[in-house]
Amino acid sequence: MRSLRRVFRAVRWYLRELTDESAYDRHVAHLRKEQPQAPVPTRRAFERMRTERQERDPRQGFRCC
Template structure:
């Protein structure tokens, strides 16, 4: 493997890790699931999805009080 190929591979792995850690990949999985389950259904926009996700997380009593 050449140095350039190794750098590309490392960058690809880092990008995957960052998207998973930051939650960015969650929306992509939601869209893929929604389209696979019912292609005609309305898919939430990213903003709507994140709002719904945040509301659900904050309403969960197991998480306790969240100030931020």
């Protein structure tokens, strides 16, 4: 049972990293470490900010959807 949990955690971690689902968690951890007084954005605000930044990036070149 313990090995099954370990496999499940590893697969979950891999999928979160692959889809960049963990980006918000990394951002919050970074903010709390570097700027503890700064307000932490909601996940929705973070995703909106990230999308806008990607759309402004000239290297992206196009928007798929």
